[in-house]
Amino acid sequence: MSRILHIPNDIKKVLIVSFLNLVLYHYPLYKYVISKLDISEGKNVFFILSLVVFLLIFNSIVFYIVLFLLRKIGKWLLIFLFNISAIAVYFINTYGIVINKAMISNVLNSQLEEVNGFWSISLFIYIILFGLIPSIYIYKIKFTDFRIKNFLIYLLLSLTTLTSLAYANKSNWLWVNRNLKNIKTIAMPWSYIINTTRYYSHKNKENKKEILLPKATHLKRNEKNVVVLVIGESARSKNFSLYGYEKNTNPLLSKIDKLYKFNAKSNDTYTSEGVKSILSHKKGRELYESLPSYLYRNDVDVFWRTTNWGEPKIKTKSYQTREDLAKLVDWQKADFDEVLLSGLKEQIISSKKDKIFVVIHMYTSHGPEYYKKYPSEFNNFKPVCKEPALKKCVKEELINAYDNTILYTDYILSSLIKELKELKNYKPSMIFISDHGESLGEDDLYMHGLPKSMAPKEQLEIPFIVWSPSIEIKADKKNETLSQYYIFHSVMDALGISSPIYDENKSVFLK
Ligand SMILES: [Zn+2]
The missing domain is CATH 3.40.720.10 (Alkaline Phosphatase, subunit A)
Structure with a gap:
């Protein structure tokens, strides 16, 4: 029994990283969810908790793969993502924007002078508190006891939990389906990962040849x-x-x-x-x-x-x-x-x-x-x-x-x-x-x-x-x-x- 309850160190670490991600960058998501649900008299509390646990576990699997399988590269990748999340949350909180394909297009097509206009003390504070400080924690993570067996067991347990949570909240599936589009613009780091991918795949399609319009005639040649x-x-x-x-x-x-x-x-x-x-x-x-x-x-x-x-x-x-x-x-x-x-x-x-x-x-x-x-x-x-x-x-x-x-x-x-x-x-x-x-x-x-x-x-x-x-x-x-x-x-x-x-x-x- 005690063998089962013992949580290996690497799993503890990914859970902490995933927990940090949920605490630091998800204020806009919580605000959105609460605004879209009836929470009077304790309604929907189970559903909101399930949503948080779902994200915690789901992200932890991804972070597990990134951190322990990609090793050093994974560490830097995660540090990069956490800093981008800090900046994204600043813009969502300050300007009421969302991160969709159009916003990614704006960011990638903006020029330096435009970016300079956004510098403020608050942005600086966001980067330090929500970007740099968590980065130090991630940087210090040591790979001590990674075992492929632990990973597979964790994966299996997680998937079982995620499936059970999904079934326990069957009555809310319609809600999720209706709101998923908006959730995808505020859940970190997915909002900008998904939409940057969408932006580039769209751009590829756009690069195809333009359709020429039929020949035009000049009606007033003497004017x-x-x-x-x-x-x-x-x-x-x-x-x-x-x-x-x-x-x-x-x-x-x-x-x-x-x-x-x-x-x-x-x-x-x-x-x-x-x-x-x-x-x-x-x-x-x-x-x-x-x-x-x-x-x-x-x-x-x-x-x-x-x-x-x-x-x-x-x-x-x-x-x-x-x-x-x-x-x-x-x-x-x-x-x-x-x-x-x-x-x-x-x-x-x-x-x-x-x-x-x-x-x-x-x-x-x-x-x-x-x-x-x-x-x-x-x-x-x-x-x-x-x-x-x-x-x-x-x-x-x-x-x-x-x-x-x-x-x-x-x-x-x-x-x-x-x-x-x-x-x-x-x-x-x-x-x-x-x-x-x-x-x-x-x-x-x-x-x-x-x-x-x-x-x-x-x-x-x-x-x-x-x-x-x-x-x-x-x-x-x-x-x-x-x-x-x-x-x-x-x-x-x-x-x-x-x-x-x-x-x-x-x-x-x-x-
Ligand atoms: Zn414009």
Whole structure:
């Protein structure tokens, strides 16, 4: 009997590691489970306990394999995972995000300057307390008595326990099934392991060749048209005074004649999907040729100007980043998005084509450091929050900083329209739409990137602003909520181009 009760040392150690994992990184999971279950009068206590024991045992088997079979490599792998978990839990707790495929895509596609914006004292404390300190414990684990027999017995006992627990909670299977998708975004380290794998397998599929669209025809050969599409970053319509916001964030645009706004909703809550939808002719998983590549292939001059990233593959001759554009302006201006307008008029005039399509991909309203995205003269709404851990911001100060980015966007768009008006030989149009919205503390959520099914309206409701003095607008579209696919067909209309995939119903313009 005593022989059976004796727990070998290596098993004790993996159980401690698994226990640490459950204590240190699962606060978001417990919070989620409790919020989704009725716990009045001691209901569901057995189920919650079973869930914890299930995770404890299940993870311990995995950690056993990693630690004792992979030896040194396993140790470092686990240290790596624990530190990533610490950082992940910080972001979940601070910004209300979840770790899904889209979030992994954001992280892997972000650039260093973006990552720097997230540094805060709290993040540092998380890394020390939840990353480094447990790492020391794992590092010190000694391999003393590993026996394959012990491992097999443990495996057998564990699997029996897991199966019994599952059967004892049969009445909750439906609940597990319904909530598993969300649990997989908050259980560590599985959330980022599963979703990084999903991200790469998806990317592999995406690398397949894009489907070319049918040949386009130019309907107005005798006309010179220029269309500038400005793609906003994290701009939500709620904070535009054009959309009824009480603070005057659009002092310049509101004075422009023939400027129209439409209600619109983004297709998703993150940059790459938002931009892809803006440049696609229809919804779908297939990889179709994007609007700029399509127009460029069909005799339109296309200029892509960006201070952002995450767009699909763009096949054009002219692709300019902040660094390229900065050479044309004073160094003070190169830090902000007005750099996107530098040399634009000259570029348009020097084109030999009659049809010009410009895409400007902005970065201005990207968090968490909103206050760094505009020049000091736009620091109009004060005081502003400068804390990257947005939860610590006074709500008004956070919104002030964000509102200043909208005020600056107002300036950039109106400056652009002013420049377009100076192009005497062209019929100009300007369209502004955002990739997705943004949460600013509503329901304790910040930034963007929640799965569409869970996303609040603030992350989806986006501005869609059109200035096109020589083309009439369809009045009835003002009462609808438009999708991002309207851009493709509206741009074709404004350039006087048609093709079999053109959908008249998805254009804001009257022909
Ligand atoms: Zn974005």
